[in-house]
Amino acid sequence: MSLRYAFYTGCSAKGVAPELYRSTILVAEKLGMELVELEAATCCGAGAVQEKDEFLSLTINARNLALAEELGLDMLTICNTCTLMLREAKFKLDNDSELKAAVNEVLKEAGLEYKGTIEVTHFLWEVIDAVGLEKIKSMVVRPLKDFNIAPFYGCHIIRPPYLIGYEDPDNPTSIERLIEALGGNPVDHDARLACCGFHSFWSAEDKVTLRLTAMDTQAAKTKKADFMVTPCPLCHTQLDAMQPEAEEKIGVNIGMPVLHLPQLIGLAIGLKPKELGLHKHVVSTKEIIEKVA
Amino acid sequence: MEKFKLKVFRYDPTKDEKPYYQTYELSVEKGMTVLAALFRAKEEQDPSISFRYNCRAAICGSCAVRINGHATLACKVQVTHMLEKYNTDTLVIEPTGNIKPIKDLVYDMDWVVDKLKRIKPWFIPKEEPPADGKEYRQDPFNHHKIDYTSDCILCNSCMSDCNALKANKDFLGPMVISKAYRFIADSRDGAKKERLEEVLKDFNLEWCVRCMECTTRCPKEVQPYENIIRTRIIAAEEGFKSPGEIHANIFENDIYNRGMLNEMLLPMRQEGILGAAKRAPFGIRMFFKGKVNIADFFGGHKVKRHEEVVKIMDKAREIKDRVKIRLVSDVHTPYEDKRRSKQGG
Numbered sequence: 001m002s003l004r005y006a007f008y009t010g011c012s013a014k015g016v017a018p019e020l021y022r023s024t025i026l027v028a029e030k031l032g033m034e035l036v037e038l039e040a041a042t043c044c045g046a047g048a049v050q051e052k053d054e055f056l057s058l059t060i061n062a063r064n065l066a067l068a069e070e071l072g073l074d075m076l077t078i079c080n081t082c083t084l085m086l087r088e089a090k091f092k093l094d095n096d097s098e099l100k101a102a103v104n105e106v107l108k109e110a111g112l113e114y115k116g117t118i119e120v121t122h123f124l125w126e127v128i129d130a131v132g133l134e135k136i137k138s139m140v141v142r143p144l145k146d147f148n149i150a151p152f153y154g155c156h157i158i159r160p161p162y163l164i165g166y167e168d169p170d171n172p173t174s175i176e177r178l179i180e181a182l183g184g185n186p187v188d189h190d191a192r193l194a195c196c197g198f199h200s201f202w203s204a205e206d207k208v209t210l211r212l213t214a215m216d217t218q219a220a221k222t223k224k225a226d227f228m229v230t231p232c233p234l235c236h237t238q239l240d241a242m243q244p245e246a247e248e249k250i251g252v253n254i255g256m257p258v259l260h261l262p263q264l265i266g267l268a269i270g271l272k273p274k275e276l277g278l279h280k281h282v283v284s285t286k287e288i289i290e291k292v293a
Numbered sequence: 294m295e296k297f298k299l300k301v302f303r304y305d306p307t308k309d310e311k312p313y314y315q316t317y318e319l320s321v322e323k324g325m326t327v328l329a330a331l332f333r334a335k336e337e338q339d340p341s342i343s344f345r346y347n348c349r350a351a352i353c354g355s356c357a358v359r360i361n362g363h364a365t366l367a368c369k370v371q372v373t374h375m376l377e378k379y380n381t382d383t384l385v386i387e388p389t390g391n392i393k394p395i396k397d398l399v400y401d402m403d404w405v406v407d408k409l410k411r412i413k414p415w416f417i418p419k420e421e422p423p424a425d426g427k428e429y430r431q432d433p434f435n436h437h438k439i440d441y442t443s444d445c446i447l448c449n450s451c452m453s454d455c456n457a458l459k460a461n462k463d464f465l466g467p468m469v470i471s472k473a474y475r476f477i478a479d480s481r482d483g484a485k486k487e488r489l490e491e492v493l494k495d496f497n498l499e500w501c502v503r504c505m506e507c508t509t510r511c512p513k514e515v516q517p518y519e520n521i522i523r524t525r526i527i528a529a530e531e532g533f534k535s536p537g538e539i540h541a542n543i544f545e546n547d548i549y550n551r552g553m554l555n556e557m558l559l560p561m562r563q564e565g566i567l568g569a570a571k572r573a574p575f576g577i578r579m580f581f582k583g584k585v586n587i588a589d590f591f592g593g594h595k596v597k598r599h600e601e602v603v604k605i606m607d608k609a610r611e612i613k614d615r616v617k618i619r620l621v622s623d624v625h626t627p628y629e630d631k632r633r634s635k636q637g638g
Contacts, residue, residue: 011553011554011556012556014553014586015553015554015555015556015557015586015589016556016579016584016585017584018583018584018586039596039597040552040596040597040598040599040601041552041596042548042552042553042596042602043544043547043548043552043553043554045544045548046544046554047503048537048540048541048543048544048545049541049544049545049548050522051522051525051526051529051537051541052525052526052529052538052541052542052545053526053541053545053613054526054618055609055613055616055618056545056606056609056610056613058618059605059606059608059609060548060602060605060606060609063601063602063605084505092618096618096619098617098619099616099618099619102612102616105608105612106605106608106609106612107605109604109605109607109608110600110601110602110604110605111601112601112605155456155502155503155504155505155506156503156505159504159505159506159508159509160505160508160509160518161509168378169509170361170362170363170378170379171361171378171379171380194456194459194504195456195502195504195506197456197460197502198502199501199502199503200457200499200500200501200502200503202536202537202539202540202563202564203496203499203500203535203536203537204457204461204496204499204500207460207461207463207464207500208457208460208461208464208500208502209460209502211460211461212456212459212460212502215459215460241575241578241579241584242575244574244578245575279582279583280582280583280584281582282578282579282582
């Protein structure tokens with residue numbers, strides 16, 4: 001199977017989560033995945049444009065998809081929300097020929113066309129299905145056996161099933177299987193499938209968002225996890241960078257480190273914590289770095 | 294015969310200090326629903342278990358419970374499927390979440406009813422009745438917009454697993470906003486503004502975290518999340534100002550002007566200079582962690598082939614009003630298993 005992808009970075013990996021971008025590139029290279037970055041792609045709208053102007057958001061993402069079609073490659077994302085927004089656009093266009101015709105009328109202005117010939121996939125899924133857990137296992141040089149790791153899936157990589165459909169949204173196992181392949185101990189906890197609160201931040205920071213952030217990180221802490229891992233940079237920003245605000249909100253010190261998925265893989269296959277950007281996290285990852293040294 | 298365990302949440306506030314779980318061992322029978330299993334346990338082992346039910350055919354919405362942590366109608370799912378789904382020999386049955394249990398699986402419905410009253414879930418006609426004395430007619434396209442939302446059976450599954458409600462019980466919740474949308478989106482309704490004002494009080498509508506639980510849970514494919522988003526679109530069209538609306542404009546402008554979101558300048562544009570000043574500790578923290586892209590403070594760079602984006606967005610805005618976007622449920626039955634069951638009759 002060819003491991004060549006049209007790489008859709010999303011805004012976060014190019015903004016507040018540069019360590020996600022860097023660790024993805026490094027890990028992908030080691031795993032033999034070739035990422036052709038879509039440098040002409042735009043923001044997916046992140047649900048924000050979608051809740052103001054549905055047609056506009058569809059045309060923007062039809063262009064993003066058309067860019068991958070030009071290359072004839074499936075589109076690989078590293079953000080849950082990007083994954084959902086792009087898959088949602090594809091789903092709507094592929095199931096409504098009139099809508100597709102209208103969108104193509106718009107794309108024609110720029111000499112583009114949306115055909116519907118490529119799939120939108122996530123780094124997590126490709127690591128498991130295309131690279132394969134057996135291969136990953138064989139590449140592990142530093143098993144994560146000393147770590148209790150709490151998976152945090154993030155909503156948009158499991159729900160809604162009619163747009164995502166990779167695994168059962170009520171009982172997904174992909175991250176646990178990956179952790180086990182890397183020699184780590186997956187920890188079951190109450191917030192495994194919960195929401196980080198990110199998307200209501202500007203409207204309900206105190207009323208909703210930070211409460212969820214506190215609940216999630218505390219749930220992992222209650223089960224004595226050494227750290228959490230998430231495939232989504234938005235969850236990461238919320239759970240890691242906003243954790244001090246969440247702590248302040250509930251008046252409890254939590255101190256739960258959160259890793260990006262590629263960082264987790266990178267640690268196990270021998271990449272250095274520094275090159276994976278573990279020092280760029282807000283909640284200290286010092287203990288993790290010391291343990292893997 | 295193969296056995297399974299039915300672990301039921303038990304609580305009688307008149308005598309129990311706190312809830313506990315009681316486990317009943319039952320035989321696995323092909324085709325047995327979870328509701329039938331509850332009946333079996335009640336009839337053969339423990340007549341004191343309390344649960345609500347009525348139609349046994351996923352129409353009345355009475356028997357919503359949480360099975361292994363996720364809300365659904367007990368009469369709509371089979372024991373064998375659930376055991377397989379969770380790869381287990383035990384089904385944990387709890388009352389729906391986010392509510393006060395009355396006894397065992399029976400929960401207090403009043404809090405939902407109180408929320409529903411706030412949005413006046415009934416038709417308030419805009420015009421006098423038609424002269425022929427017949428019904429208020431609706432055209433097919435506008436009917437589709439509200440048709441599927443009226444399938445809601447008020448079963449509470451979406452409210453149960455809503456993440457925003459988990460954080461704050463003052464959120465109206467997906468079922469209530471979805472019901473409000475049913476009337477807000479009805480072109481015959483005369484109380485659109487009033488209803489929008491109600492759901493936007495304290496920006497309640499925007500407390501939704503877009504976790505997609507409601508749409509995933511709904512046993513009737515009402516798609517509460519989609520309805521929340523459509524309500525937000527209508528609110529923006531009607532000129533309501535809110536943090537969500539400002540946020541959407543920032544994204545739209547950034548895509549138009551450079552392609553990618555400028556995260557560095559986001560707080561200032563979202564909350565103004567004073568609001569952004571409040572975020573200083575966060576900004577300083579991010580700066581020292583190397584998460585701040587200085588160039589973006591001066592506008593940053595554009596994505597390649599950006600001129601295409603401008604052309605496309607201009608054209609999309611130009612023809613937007615004549616494009617009728619049909620609802621997902623109108624072009625495609627969302628769930629694979631349901632589609633199969635429909636094909637098979």
